């Protein structure tokens with residue numbers, strides 16, 4: 001009977017394709033949009049990945065890494081003097097404008113790090129050595145920068161090229177692999193002191209203090225200690241976590257929740273996901289209903305010939321699940337292809353937590369079951385005697 | 391007038407047990423003012439080993455009566471017994487199982503599934519019983535041979551003429567060797583030649599011990615194939631007579 005159910009389904013090519021297409025689009029819209037959302041929201045923490053340190057100490061009211069309040073230079077010493085702290089170094093983080101040799105302006109994410117310890121240096125250098133930033137007017141740019149800061153398309157920036165940051169020369173001495181920033185501006189590392197020269201002068205210029213705990217002490221304990229002793233805010237830098245309280249102590253988590261609360265990003269993506277769900281549900285349940293209605297007299301005949309409601313339900317569920325799994329497979333496949341392209345290109349943002357494909361599968365199966373239920377409801381009310389009439 | 395209390399012309403023999411016993415059945419459709427009594431105190435026996443024909447003007451309740459005999463429709467009053475099983479006291483699911491085992495249907499509109507081949511269509515009753523696909527299709531192929539459509543097994547119903555579709559429907563009705571075959575206007579769509587082929591087939595079926603065939607028809611060309619004819623009018627059985635199959639049929643109106 002299941003075989004017959006599938007033949008009935010595949011035999012109705014038009015509706016079969018319509019059902020698969022509806023579920024394909026629902027899958028693709030939901031999975032792709034969630035992945036782009038996750039990718040975009042992960043970009044908001046790019047600075048924490050690109051300027052690595054176990055602990056970030058910031059001004060007391062700061063909630064997210066892209067919006068820090070300036071601190072006094074003396075705060076570095078205060079953090080350094082906390083018992084649990086192994087080392088503490090200043091860092092400058094700020095958006096600056098770059099003038100290219102052809103006169104174009106571009107926005108960059110300028111990072112100033114300590115020139116002796118290189119705390120906050122990029123994790124991986126593709127070209128050059130970190131020590132080179134000690135040379136005059138030297139900077140290291142990231143792999144996005146070699147494209148963004150290029151004078152001509154297709155001619156990426158090379159080591160040795162130069163541009164201007166606020167009218168001062170900046171010469172590229174290295175290229176780093178980095179995570180794309182939320183603002184889209186490339187990361188540019190230099191020494192802390194030179195960063196203060198590049199940036200317009202202000203009374204307080206320290207963005208944050210990077211610190212590490214002494215051996216044997218967890219970053220969490222050290223951060224708590226720093227906070228208690230200095231009155232500054234100390235975040236650990238692990239990774240986004242759903243654990244309770246993580247949004248107060250973990251900087252990635254705190255940053256991401258800040259964007260979720262304070263921007264329209266989740267809502268706009270949420271709306272697309274919901275539209276995907278609604279369109280998928282509407283197309284597939286409507287098409288499946290029409291499919292069942294058109295086969296009503298055959299289902300009635302089967303019922304008259306002694307097929308039980310249970311058997312007919314099995315047939316409908318099997319038909320619904322078949323189109324669901326095919327549509328889902330194609331949709332996830334398309335999402336994966338989109339994701340490969342996005343990751344190779346480094347945009348649009350794309351990050352798919354493992355739970356997403358399973359969650360989308362769950363939603364698609366729910367849509368299918370709903371569609372099947374509508375059919376089952378009609379079939380269970382079907383009078384087998386009707387088949388004797390026209 | 392009821393004449394079915396005892397067969398007059400034929401002596402009962404073991405083959406002539408009761409296949410269907412309908413006793414005092416009432417059936418209405420609709421509610422309130424729109425309520426229409428379609429069957430009024432129907433009593434009728436269908437004997438095994440015979441072809442019983444139900445004849446009468448359109449709208450007199452023939453289709454309703456066979457639906458009740460087949461257990462696809464319930465009754466308002468009275469009793470329906472099929473091969474000793476009282477359908478009126480059986481649970482719906484049990485009736486459904488009973489139908490799957492014991493009853494073959496030939497519907498007026500055939501109700502073949504257009505996306506399935508003839509052999510798949512003909513195998514449906516066996517599949518409903520849970521027989522494996524290969525066994526069911528083997529049997530279905532034999533039935534198609536029997537109705538003269540052996541070469542059309544892989545065709546779809548839409549590729550066949552009306553008469554051929556009807557024969558596929560017949561193959562489907564007989565494939566699971568049901569004890570009771572119920573047909574609504576089986577020859578309406580057929581020419582005289584095909585009608586005779588179909589009726590000869592039914593006679594063969596009805597002669598198998600323990601089997602019975604009930605045919606609703608308008609078609610006076612096939613009356614000569616009946617063993618008994620029950621005449622209906624306005625929801626009642628007005629006359630039942632056994633046909634002397636060696637003499638030409640006499641039907642009074």
Ligand SMILES: Nc1ncnc2c1ncn2[C@@H]1O[C@H](COP(=O)(O)OP(=O)(O)O)[C@@H](O)[C@H]1O
Pocket residue numbers: 419420426428446447448449450451452453454455
């Ligand atoms: N499901 C139904 N609902 C309402 N009226 C019905 C229904 N089925 C049959 N009828 C009515 O019952 C009467 C008998 O119908 P039917 O048994 O089909 O007659 P026949 O087969 O002899 O032409 C008709 O008047 C028909 O309109």
Ligand SMILES: [Mg+2]
Pocket residue numbers: 452453574
């Ligand atoms: Mg009728």
